[in-house]
Amino acid sequence: MRAWVGLVIAAVAIVATGCAGYPPTQEPSTAVSTTAGATLATLATVPVKGRAAMTGYSSQEAFWGMWATPDGVDTNCDTRNYVLDRDLTSVTKKAGSNCLIQTGTLTDPYTGQVIDFVRAGGAGHDGGVQIDHVVARGNAWATGGFAWTPAQRNAFANDPLDLLAVSSTANQQKGDGDAATWLPANKSFRCQYVTIQVQVKATYGLWMTQAEHDAIEHILEGC
Numbered sequence: 001m002r003a004w005v006g007l008v009i010a011a012v013a014i015v016a017t018g019c020a021g022y023p024p025t026q027e028p029s030t031a032v033s034t035t036a037g038a039t040l041a042t043l044a045t046v047p048v049k050g051r052a053a054m055t056g057y058s059s060q061e062a063f064w065g066m067w068a069t070p071d072g073v074d075t076n077c078d079t080r081n082y083v084l085d086r087d088l089t090s091v092t093k094k095a096g097s098n099c100l101i102q103t104g105t106l107t108d109p110y111t112g113q114v115i116d117f118v119r120a121g122g123a124g125h126d127g128g129v130q131i132d133h134v135v136a137r138g139n140a141w142a143t144g145g146f147a148w149t150p151a152q153r154n155a156f157a158n159d160p161l162d163l164l165a166v167s168s169t170a171n172q173q174k175g176d177g178d179a180a181t182w183l184p185a186n187k188s189f190r191c192q193y194v195t196i197q198v199q200v201k202a203t204y205g206l207w208m209t210q211a212e213h214d215a216i217e218h219i220l221e222g223c
Contacts, residue, residue, distance in 0.1 A: 036223035065154030087165035138176030180211035191223035
């Protein structure tokens with residue numbers, strides 16, 4: 001299903017122990033609706049600090065344990081194929097497989113464009129579609145994730161809550177940007193986009209910079 005259509009994720013409290021003992025994941029496609037006011041209330045609980053140094057950071061998939069089977073989800077698929085199956089329509093799977101997505105159609109939440117997906121080439125680069133971490137891994141690292149254990153990095157990197165199938169071009173443009181430096185060109189998706197970011201930051205005990213917080217607050221006030 002197109003998980004991003006009408007998506008607004010329910011706010012949850014920050015775990016008192018930070019990133020230790022994550023609460024259960026909440027899939028974007030099945031999230032409970034909430035108001036912008038509720039998301040603003042959650043935003044107010046997210047600490048505001050400066051960015052930490054990127055010392056020790058790596059973007060390598062192996063460093064983050066991608067793509068494992070997501071926790072708390074009834075699937076035998078790896079996370080990448082799970083998200084493709086969730087976010088694309090008219091999906092077909094590789095012959096003899098109940099997991100590997102062969103073709104499908106993505107209405108890209110970041111641009112609004114319709115993209116035909118065909119499996120080819122390296123993981124994450126098929127048919128102009130990539131799987132994006134809405135809170136980028138680099139951003140997560142600089143706002144508290146540097147202290148995570150490998151298991152905690154793995155849990156974050158494979159959580160469907162933070163993952164969307166999107167245009168590879170838009171994803172590359174975004175890079176590790178936060179809401180202060182990059183927003184989807186598709187303005188109708190911005191409320192959902194920052195809501196996901198607030199949810200993820202709260203769930204994983206991450207902080208925001210002042211600029212990031214203010215940009216998200218500004219968007220939510222107009223939702």
